[in-house]
Every structure is written in C-alpha cells, then in structure tokens.
Amino acid sequence: MLQKMYDWVDERLNITPMWRDLADHEVPEHVNPAHHFSAFVYCFGGLTFFITVIQILSGMFLTMYYVPDIINAYESVSYLQNEVAFGVIVRGMHHWGASLVIVMMFLHTLRVFFTGAYKKPRELNWVVGMLIFFVMLGLGFTGYLLPWDNTAYFATKVGLEIANSVPLIGPYAKALLTGGDIVGAETLSRFFAIHVFFLPGALLGLLGAHFVMIRAQGISGPL
Amino acid sequence: MAKHDKDATFVGDSRISAKRIPNIAPSYSDYPGKSEPFYPNFLLKEWMVAAVCLVGFLVLTVSHPSPLTDKANPNDTSFVPLPDWYFLFLYQLLKAPWASGDWVVLGTVVLPGVAFTALLLAPWLDASKERRPHKRPIATSIMMLSLVSIFYLTWAAMDEHNKQHPSNHGGGSAGGAPAAAPSEKANPDFKAGELWTAQQSCKGCHGVNMEGVAAPNLQKVGSRLSVDEIAKVIKDGRGAMPPGMFQGSDEDLKKLAEYLASLK
Numbered sequence: 146m147l148q149k150m151y152d153w154v155d156e157r158l159n160i161t162p163m164w165r166d167l168a169d170h171e172v173p174e175h176v177n178p179a180h181h182f183s184a185f186v187y188c189f190g191g192l193t194f195f196i197t198v199i200q201i202l203s204g205m206f207l208t209m210y211y212v213p214d215i216i217n218a219y220e221s222v223s224y225l226q227n228e229v230a231f232g233v234i235v236r237g238m239h240h241w242g243a244s245l246v247i248v249m250m251f252l253h254t255l256r257v258f259f260t261g262a263y264k265k266p267r268e269l270n271w272v273v274g275m276l277i278f279f280v281m282l283g284l285g286f287t288g289y290l291l292p293w294d295n296t297a298y299f300a301t302k303v304g305l306e307i308a309n310s311v312p313l314i315g316p317y318a319k320a321l322l323t324g325g326d327i328v329g330a331e332t333l334s335r336f337f338a339i340h341v342f343f344l345p346g347a348l349l350g351l352l353g354a355h356f357v358m359i360r361a362q363g364i365s366g367p368l
Numbered sequence: 369m370a371k372h373d374k375d376a377t378f379v380g381d382s383r384i385s386a387k388r389i390p391n392i393a394p395s396y397s398d399y400p401g402k403s404e405p406f407y408p409n410f411l412l413k414e415w416m417v418a419a420v421c422l423v424g425f426l427v428l429t430v431s432h433p434s435p436l437t438d439k440a441n442p443n444d445t446s447f448v449p450l451p452d453w454y455f456l457f458l459y460q461l462l463k464a465p466w467a468s469g470d471w472v473v474l475g476t477v478v479l480p481g482v483a484f485t486a487l488l489l490a491p492w493l494d495a496s497k498e499r500r501p502h503k504r505p506i507a508t509s510i511m512m513l514s515l516v517s518i519f520y521l522t523w524a525a526m527d528e529h530n531k532q533h534p535s536n537h538g539g540g541s542a543g544g545a546p547a548a549a550p551s552e553k554a555n556p557d558f559k560a561g562e563l564w565t566a567q568q569s570c571k572g573c574h575g576v577n578m579e580g581v582a583a584p585n586l587q588k589v590g591s592r593l594s595v596d597e598i599a600k601v602i603k604d605g606r607g608a609m610p611p612g613m614f615q616g617s618d619e620d621l622k623k624l625a626e627y628l629a630s631l632k
Contacts, residue, residue, distance in 0.1 A: 151391075155388075155391070156379070156384075157379075157382070157384065158384065159384045159385065159388075159389075161388070161389045161390075161391045162389055164391065165389070165391070165393075167407075168405075168406060168407030168411075169393050169394065169405050169406065169407060170405075170406050171396055171399050171403040171404070171405065171406070172403060172404050172405070172406050172409075172410040173399070173400075173401055173403050174401035174402040174403060175401070177402070177404065177410065177413070178413070178417070179413055180402055185417075188414070188417050191414055191417075191418070192417070192418065192421055195418045195421065195422075196421075196425075199422075199425075215440075219439040219440065220439075222436060223436060226433070226434070226436055233433050233434075234426075234429055234430065236434050237429035237430070237432070237433055237434045238425070238426075238429050239434075240434030240435075241425065241428050241429055241432070241434065242425070243452075244452075244453065244454070245425060247454045255511075255515075258490070258507075258511055259501045259508070259511070260499060260501075261494075261498070261499030261500065261501070261504070262499070263490055263491045264491060264494070264495070264496075264497065264499060265491070265495075265497075267491070268491035268492070271490065271491050272488060272491075275484075275487060275488045279484075282454070282455075285452055285454060285455075286452075286455070289451070289452050292436060293439065293440045294436055294437040294438060294439060294440055295437045295438050295439070295440055295441060295444060295447045296435070296437045296449075296450070297440065298440035298441075298442065299440075299447050299448075299449030300449045300450060300451045300452070302449065303449045303451065303459075304451060304455075307462065307476055310472050310473070310476050311473075311476050311477055312473060312477065327442075328442075365499075368499055368500050
C-alpha cells in the first residue's frame, strides 16, 4: 500500500533522486559514535537542530495563550505557568531549550573549529553557520522581553542602552527596536514580531542553506 | 538531480523523465572504513542520542520551573537587571574601566566587532590546508584564549551579581551584607501587608516579608519605634539607610509608618 502510494507520487514527481539523496548518503566511520565513542562530538549539530525543532513546536503552543501587549502579556504568561494543563512544562521547555540550543550550538561550533572543518571547500557553510549563531542570539534577546516581568523589562532596557551607545547606527537601531522613546507597548509588539516572524523566517532559510550545503559537500573527512 | 540528455523521453507533457532511477540503496561495502547508510541505520542511533538528551532536558524542565518575577514595573528602582547568561560575558566586559565611560565604544563595538568578524572570516584567516588543531597553533591558541576569557567573564559577572545582591538568589552568602544585618530572627511565616508589598524600594533591602536582607528585620519594628520615629527614619534615613527612599505623598508615608508601628 505504502509502496503503491510512493510509486504513484514518484511517477508524477520523480522523487526517488531526492529521497536517495536525503536518506541514503553514507555516514563514514569516523563520525559514528557506535564505532568510535569520541565521535559523539559530531552529534552536537544534530542535537542543535533537534532542540531547535522543540523550540519551534513549544513556541507554537505558547502563542496559543500568549498575548503580546503590555496589559496582558504578564498575566497571560502567569496564567500559562500556573493554570493551563502542562503549561509549566511547555513554557519550561521553551525557556530551558533557549539556553540548551545556545550550549549545543556553541559545542557544535567548537567541534567544527577544532577539527578545521570550515576549511576549503566548506567556507560558505561556516559563514552561514555563524549567521545562524547571530540569529539564535537575536532570538534569545527578543524572547527574553516577552514575559514582561521585571527581569525581562530591565534587562531589555540595559540592552537597548548598550545598543544606543554604538556610534552612528546605535540610536537608529535603538529607535527601530524600541519603536518610541521608552521601552513600552510598541517595544513589546516589535520584539514579539521579530521573535515570532522575522528571525524564525531567517533561521529557517539559513538552516535550509546549511543542510543543502552539507548534503552537497558531504561531511569533512577524518583528521 | 535528474540529468536531462538530448534524447530523453518525457512523461506526457511534463518535464519528468520517463527513465526511472530505481529506488535501490547503494552498497556501502565499496566505501572505505565502516560506512553505513544514514537511513535507517544511523538515524536510529541519532534518535537514541536525541532520546537520552530529551530525557535530561525534561528532567531539568520538571525540576526547575522557568522563573517569572513580578510584572514589569518601570518605577521599581531597586531591581538589579541581569541579562540572560549567554550575554553575561559581553555585559561584564562593559564594566571594565578601559571599556566603559569614554571608552565604551571599545567594549560595545571594537572588541566584539573584531572578535565576531574574525570568527566569521575564520576560513580565510586560517586558510592553510592543515586541519589538525595542534598543527595550527595560532588559530587554536586564539580560540582557547577567547574561551577562557568568555568563561572567566561569565563567572565574574555571576559572582559580582551574587555578592552584591544575595537577596536575588535565595539568601546567598555573607559576601556583601553590611554590619547592620538582621537584628532579629526572621519569621518565615510572616506575611507582609499590601501596604508593604507595594514599596519596591523598601523591599529591596528589608525583604519582601520584612525578613531583613541587607537591612534590619522589620517584622516587629513597632515594638522598638513609635509612629513618628518610623516616619522620621523613612524620611531622613538612618545609618546605612539613605534618606528620601520613599517616593509617595506625606499621607501615604503616614499610612505606611502607622502600619509598621502596628507590628509588634
């Protein structure tokens, strides 16, 4: 039955080359922890992606309850945390996942750096990976404000002051993020939009490029 | 990708080649070493790693509910801001005398800018073919030095924060507590009234329930001082307590002093 469905689609769209490319590439011995335990360092990239998927899913569920305005934001998070069934778990996963994704990405970056995997021909993939790193930090910064509690508010205020101190573009960057003179209603809306639409969009595009390049080039050889 | 040769025949009016690539896995016996196919062999192992990771993640989530402080209050002058931990090293950098004040540009733009540009351009800065870390000592030592600095700055930021504000982390050490520390044993069951919990600037030092943190315990202050004396201390300060901490009207001040005097 499944085979018939596959054949039906394949006849029309010729998906076999894509499927073979996605699923049936070789995994060399030196990255396989089953053969060399130390190869677990090659897992960090996959784990970063795994936690990113968790972040996207838990974030989608959080937006079912979260209200991005200064009157209700705190109350909606508090309700989610204290009243909604499993709300504390979903919010907890998103909160701790944000830290974990940074940790995993940091370890992945170090693995790539110390194994020299960014060298020719993989320079472009390293640059894309760095951009992913910045997007992730941006997601962390914008997401920190959303609960609209004291921690969030004052940390963001300090962060925006630091941005403001940058010469030339600083005040513009601050105005763009703050959307007014004070950290207030417009700031929260902008941070929400950036956190939920702009940066995830950029992230998905960059991740796609990252993975296509890995598939095109294969994983770097043993040292 | 399917290759289109000149005499390819196509299915109907589509661009899909009539020549089918058979969906058969290649044999990995031709590859050097113990290669195996990604799907399903290696993917299963990746899932096992991911499952172990997920269990650890869920244990963390269940045992440590994510924090939520009070609703954002721009008038709260006593709240000490702290960025998320992965920004702490940048935050701490700005406290260094050579990276603050007139030199803040060095801390906000120059140093992080140079570091991140170097990281972004690493493949061109470290362009040799050599991949083993001990054979490219410059790249390896710069990265090691950066790692040590990042870890040190993050630790220093956390340490400084905990020493200055032990209240933010459940008691903490005796690090920065002044000599006038809690004069009486705090009563953990004591619940402060709404009049008190609204006073952000008082709570910072005297504690959410007046248990005394960096300043004396006030749970039985009424037995030591009268209404007028309390009002005077709030207005003019006393010892380490600065004057003018109370922002409200005289009438509110009187209400607060009366409430405190009633605690015996």
